[in-house]
Amino acid sequence: MSLDDDLAAWAATVRLSDTEAAAIFQRIVGAPAPVPAVVPRLDPSWWRHFTADFTARMVASTRPVRQAA
Amino acid sequence: MDREAEFRRLYEAHRQAVHAYFTGRTGDPHSAADLMQEVFLRVWQHLGTLADLPDDGPRAWIFTVARNLSVDAHRHQQTRCGAQQALAREPAGLPQPASAAVIAAERVAVVGEAIRRLPEPQRVTLTMAAVGGMTSAEMAAALGVPAGTVRYRLSLARRAVAEVLHRYDDPAEE
Numbered sequence: 326m327s328l329d330d331d332l333a334a335w336a337a338t339v340r341l342s343d344t345e346a347a348a349i350f351q352r353i354v355g356a357p358a359p360v361p362a363v364v365p366r367l368d369p370s371w372w373r374h375f376t377a378d379f380t381a382r383m384v385a386s387t388r389p390v391r392q393a394a
Numbered sequence: 395m396d397r398e399a400e401f402r403r404l405y406e407a408h409r410q411a412v413h414a415y416f417t418g419r420t421g422d423p424h425s426a427a428d429l430m431q432e433v434f435l436r437v438w439q440h441l442g443t444l445a446d447l448p449d450d451g452p453r454a455w456i457f458t459v460a461r462n463l464s465v466d467a468h469r470h471q472q473t474r475c476g477a478q479q480a481l482a483r484e485p486a487g488l489p490q491p492a493s494a495a496v497i498a499a500e501r502v503a504v505v506g507e508a509i510r511r512l513p514e515p516q517r518v519t520l521t522m523a524a525v526g527g528m529t530s531a532e533m534a535a536a537l538g539v540p541a542g543t544v545r546y547r548l549s550l551a552r553r554a555v556a557e558v559l560h561r562y563d564d565p566a567e568e
Contacts, residue, residue, distance in 0.1 A: 326501075328556050332524040334498065335505040339423040340525050341413040341430070349431045350405055353438050354398055 400445065401438055408456050409434070411536065414526030415457070418518035419464045421510050429467060433460050450535060457536040501562070508558035509551075516551035519544055 368374075412433055416426035436459050437444060444452045509517055518537070522528045530548070534541040 328552060328559070331501065331505050331559060332520075332552075332555070335502050335509065336524040338502055338506070339417050339426075339521075341410065341423065341427060345427060346405075346409055349409075349427065349434070350402070353405075353431065353435050354401065356435065356438065 397441060401434075401441055404437055404441075404444065404452055404456075405434055408453060411522065411526040411528050411532070412456060412460055414522045414524075414528070415460055415518060415536065416464065417525055418521030419514065420467065421517070425467075429460070429463055432463055453532075453536060457538075461538075501559075504558060504562050505555060508555045512551050512554055516547045516554070519547040520551035520555070523548055 409430065413423070413426050413430045416429040417423050420426055420429070433456060437456060440455075444455055447455060509520060512520065519533060522533050522536070528536070530541045530544045533544045537544065
């Protein structure tokens with residue numbers, strides 16, 4: 326008996342049977358289909374609002390503070 | 395092609411190789427079946443991603459998932475338990491009848507034990523070749539190592555198993 330024959334004989338004892346493979350297949354496809362993740366989208370005008378807000382804050386923060394009388 | 399047909403195509407193309415890979419890693423075909431199911435469950439859940447990959451992409455994706463799962467399994471020491479269970483199960487699964495069958499089963503057990511004792515990289519390679527029927531190039535792509543390394547590991551593994559069988563056949567020569 327050659328080494329390949331011995332390995333083939335051993336392989337036959339550990340190889341997944343068609344029946345077992347079919348059962349696994351059925352378990353997987355029977356699982357609920359994944360729901361695609363919903364990624365919230367930004368409002369198209371977000372950048373304009375963001376920069377306007379940022380500019381206003383920069384202007385406000387760099388305005389000289391009026392001294393108390 | 396509908397979703398289930400596309401999944402079936404991938405499942406049939408890769409299931410034997412993935413099962414062989416996990417059998418090599420864990421030493422236990424039953425644990426290997428559980429891990430294989432985990433891999434293909436992820437394939438099922440990410441079918442859209444796999445459909446966009448080039449020719450050899452799905453195999454690389456599947457084996458990347460398999461390797462990650464295998465690392466997790468090692469981390470939880472499930473594999474060690476699996477191998478021990480496999481050893482405990484092996485004799486119980488053997489048929490009892492004619493002596494020729496008993497001798498053949500004993501020889502298979504000797505081969506199995508010799509493979510179980512191989513260093514893991516050699517065990518995985520030999521199992522993928524013998525059980526999964528994979529070529530060196532396919533194993534190299536799946537394992538992310540050069541084909542030469544795969545051939546070297548395979549050669550060492552085969553030699554080690556052959557030596558064990560030689561000692562089994564001729565115990566007087568020791």
